[in-house]
Amino acid sequence: MSSVSFMEKLLDGVDVEWMALGNERVVEIANSGRKPVKASLRAAGKTPYYGANNIQDYVDGHTHDGEFVLIAEDGSASLDNYSIQYATGKFWANNHVHVVRGKEGLNSRFLYHYLCIVNFIPFLSGGGRAKLTKGKLVDITIPIPCPDNPKKSLEIQAEIVRILDAFTAMTTELTTELSLRKKQYNHYRDQLLSFEEGEVEWEALGDVFNIFSGGDKPKNAFSKEENEEFNVPILSNGIGLKSLYGWTNSPKINEPSLTVSARGTIGWTSYRDRPFFPIIRLIVLTPKIGVNTKYAYYYMKTIENNYPVPPAGIPQLTKPMIENVQFPIPYPNDPERSLAEQARIVAILDKFDALTSSITEGLPREIELRQKQYEYYRDFLLSFPKPDAEEAA
The missing domain is CATH 3.90.220.20 (DNA methylase specificity domains)
Incomplete structure (x- = not known):
């Protein structure tokens, strides 16, 4: 018998008294x-x-x-x-x-x-x-089921708690697992991107990438909502959706690239694989030599907290501050082998990244589904009828 049908039977005909805290x-x-x-x-x-x-x-x-x-x-x-x-x-x-x-x-x-x-x-x-x-x-009022029979009331409450705690335990277990996987991911990422003397050639970021700062937002081609005409994201500093400023109809960047937050979440690096329009507080890096952009992203994530930002005034990352930051190129004298090694590292880290970060697959998705399942059962099991006057209020 499902939890829902079990609780329907358990609560069938049960009176509820609403009591104030x-x-x-x-x-x-x-x-x-x-x-x-x-x-x-x-x-x-x-x-x-x-x-x-x-x-x-x-x-x-x-x-x-x-x-x-x-x-x-x-x-x-x-x-x-x-x-x-x-x-x-x-x-x-x-x-x-x-x-x-x-x-x-x-x-x-x-x-x-x-x-x-x-x-x-x-x-x-x-x-x-x-x-x-x-x-x-x-x-604030709370429902007390079967108030005239304290023993049965506590049994009903305990059964509701048992069901909801079971879902909470599953979410907690998955969250703990995700935390462990993230630590494992960081370990492998740092290990894969830590090189011995002579394994790589260190190049200045300014020699590997075209680096420029975002400008003003488009004045006459702008929408707060995505639609058929305005479907190019306008990006500023921030993490995830917080970096989305709006939408325009003409991109400035068409190739896979990296963005680095210059204010606020200074150094936060994101990989961009679709056309976009960068604006203020954002630094953009596009490859100028043969380099795997996703490989560059994973390396830049290991150094995003180590940029030389002066403590005085309003902290801000500028293009001159990152141009001389060193970037590793494996097998620099063999471009084909270099790109193959970069692709190998990317393939390994992509799998870990999907497991620990993806909202469409992996543990984050599973946690989201379990949380929604908990909320569904919680809302069902705790939806006791209220007096007409209180419902109207």
Whole structure:
């Protein structure tokens, strides 16, 4: 029997009572134990120190001991996907989280999963730095299935928790595996691109690539959205989609090339295999001699944090700063063998890269699918009917 049909049978005909987090019979709000400590004053230890979104440090001592749910009071990284954390054992909570747990009749882990689907925006105040005050926290309602039969209620809650935790465990396992694979990938990449004396000839980047800086965005041929006419990406500094500024109808770069971020995420290198239009804060490298551009990309990733950027003023990478950076050419006196060796290195690293980075294959894709599966079951299992008045609100 599937989890869905099992839960449909389990919940069939079950009454649900909606109770506020301020109901002291059901929920304990343990904010009084919270204690913020400046980083410079924290004593190092093994106890996790929680802030609004994550563990910020490990300290000596603790403010709480037990099973709790932490709800951001302010500073949540996202308002639409509000920060909810689950903490067990000894931990330290600062004053940017509300600390709550279920009492008799409410499974704290069930409470955690349910709060993950709550829309907190109507309860927030404070404008730019949105805040969830305790006065608003206590108004948030949670469902208690089968309230007149505490034993059955806890059984239902425990079964929902079991199903959702199983999906969470799968995602955690895959995430751990991905972390290990990334370390393995970095090891092999660094090993493949570390050369002994005499194995390669070191050339200045300015001798291997045409290097130029991006300019202004197109004035009369620009669209914020991709369409049939404007389908050439306009790229600036940033990582992933953050580098996409808009769309135009005429590329400046048509060949495979590299881009290096000159501001912000300084040194971040990307491989570009489709035509694009570079603008400010971006440096572009196109090969001027026979070199595998993907090989160049993998090597440049190993040095992207080592550019000689002056610390004064606003940090910025410029063309003169990278022209003399050294680049390895294997078998420089045998171009055919050189390109074959570069292609061999690329083939190995492409496989690792797909496993650790691809959103269409490999572990990242699998993690995304498992997360969506968890969210589907979570939304189904926790979609209890609300009173008509509350639904209308």
